[in-house]
Amino acid sequence: MAAGELRDLGAYYFRFLPQKTFQSLSSQEITSRLRQWSMLGRIKAQAFGFDQTFQAYRKDDFVMAFFKDPNVIPNLKLLSDSSGQWITLGFASGRLRKI
Numbered sequence: 001m002a003a004g005e006l007r008d009l010g011a012y013y014f015r016f017l018p019q020k021t022f023q024s025l026s027s028q029e030i031t032s033r034l035r036q037w038s039m040l041g042r043i044k045a046q047a048f049g050f051d052q053t054f055q056a057y058r059k060d061d062f063v064m065a066f067f068k069d070p071n072v073i074p075n076l077k078l079l080s081d082s083s084g085q086w087i088t089l090g091f092a093s094g095r096l097r098k099i
Contacts, residue, residue, distance in 0.1 A: 073089050
């Protein structure tokens with residue numbers, strides 16, 4: 001968020017955490033199972049942090065804020081059905097139904 005920019009009261013703000021690793025997805029046992037089910041290279045884990053305590057009764061607000069957040073849109077990776085390539089939500093948003 002830019003300096004001086006006002007925040008919506010109660011809105012969630014997310015930040016992409018590209019340095020976060022998921023060792024469980026790279027273990028030999030998991031890699032073997034992913035290969036067995038043709039999922040190796042077709043699954044990705046990404047981490048995003050957010051600025052508030054999660055409250056279950058606000059889960060719908062949380063999900064909507066996540067997919068609309070300007071830090072999520074250019075960073076969230078999706079596997080394209082048509083090309084099999086990883087694309088970002090921002091690239092795919094023109095082809096996705098509006099949230």
